[in-house]
Amino acid sequence: MAATTTWYADHGTQTGSPTKGTSRDAASDVNWKNADVQATTYSTVPITDGANSYEIWLNCKFTASTFNQISAGLFAHTSTAFGTGLTLKGPAACTGDGDRLLYTTPATTANSNLTTNMTSAIAIGSGVGVCFGATGPEATGKATSIDGTVDRYTNFLTTQLQVSGAAAGDTAQVTLTLQFNEN
Amino acid sequence: MATPIKTFFCAKEQKDTEHVLTTSPINAEIIATCECGEFVKFSANINREEFDRQIEAYSVANQGQVSTEAIEENLQALVD
Numbered sequence: 001m002a003a004t005t006t007w008y009a010d011h012g013t014q015t016g017s018p019t020k021g022t023s024r025d026a027a028s029d030v031n032w033k034n035a036d037v038q039a040t041t042y043s044t045v046p047i048t049d050g051a052n053s054y055e056i057w058l059n060c061k062f063t064a065s066t067f068n069q070i071s072a073g074l075f076a077h078t079s080t081a082f083g084t085g086l087t088l089k090g091p092a093a094c095t096g097d098g099d100r101l102l103y104t105t106p107a108t109t110a111n112s113n114l115t116t117n118m119t120s121a122i123a124i125g126s127g128v129g130v131c132f133g134a135t136g137p138e139a140t141g142k143a144t145s146i147d148g149t150v151d152r153y154t155n156f157l158t159t160q161l162q163v164s165g166a167a168a169g170d171t172a173q174v175t176l177t178l179q180f181n182e183n
Numbered sequence: 184m185a186t187p188i189k190t191f192f193c194a195k196e197q198k199d200t201e202h203v204l205t206t207s208p209i210n211a212e213i214i215a216t217c218e219c220g221e222f223v224k225f226s227a228n229i230n231r232e233e234f235d236r237q238i239e240a241y242s243v244a245n246q247g248q249v250s251t252e253a254i255e256e257n258l259q260a261l262v263d
Contacts, residue, residue, distance in 0.1 A: 108210075
């Protein structure tokens with residue numbers, strides 16, 4: 001079997017416990033921008049030099065019964081360099097419930113919980129660890145390996161683009177990779 | 184007043200380097216810029232204790248990254 005995966009991004013005011021976004025939208029392509037609305041065209045809401053983007057609260061769903069088990073998740077920026085004046089921040093490694101990133105309402109202030117510097121493209125093998133669980137990226141029960149009896153979700157794979165001294169215009173289109181083993 | 188400099192781990196260089204501290208004119212966040220050109224932002228008005236805690240967390244989170252640039256340079260060095 002091959003696992004069926006779908007990317008999502010949470011948006012809006014944090015709600016519930018554990019916290020999640022008000023909405024969760026399928027995300028085939030994402031853009032860092034000065035707005036927390038997925039449908040907003042990025043070019044209409046550019047990030048001012050010296051400021052930061054809203055965080056993007058990505059997560060990946062694995063559809064039930066399309067795999068037996070998934071494990072060894074890794075997340076990293078793997079291709080194409082950013083230009084000068086841009087820093088991409090991301091989540092620290094997740095090893096279980098204790099260190100999974102908890103959703104907070106997206107904002108443009110520098111998110112101090114995003115401790116991984118994802119600016120440089122790196123080998124996926126040196127990416128941050130990712131966990132999997134049921135119900136949603138916010139839920140407890142995250143583990144490094146899990147079966148496919150029900151839908152599974154990664155922890156939040158949140159990123160924020162921070163800007164200081166960048167030239168105006170679009171950034172390079174970079175590749176962020178989620179790697180996992182499955183059987 | 185001397186330019187404030189803080190030595191801490193650089194994700195790109197994969198070693199401790201000097202970072203020059205400035206503030207963003209947009210939102211007063213602290214910008215720590217490494218001599219390699221990479222920068223890291225910290226919250227505005229952060230205190231020393233929290234600054235040191237975040238630097239330590241940053242160091243732990245970024246150790247061991249293997250850049251694709253370094254991999255390509257190593258490959259090229261094998262044939263130069």
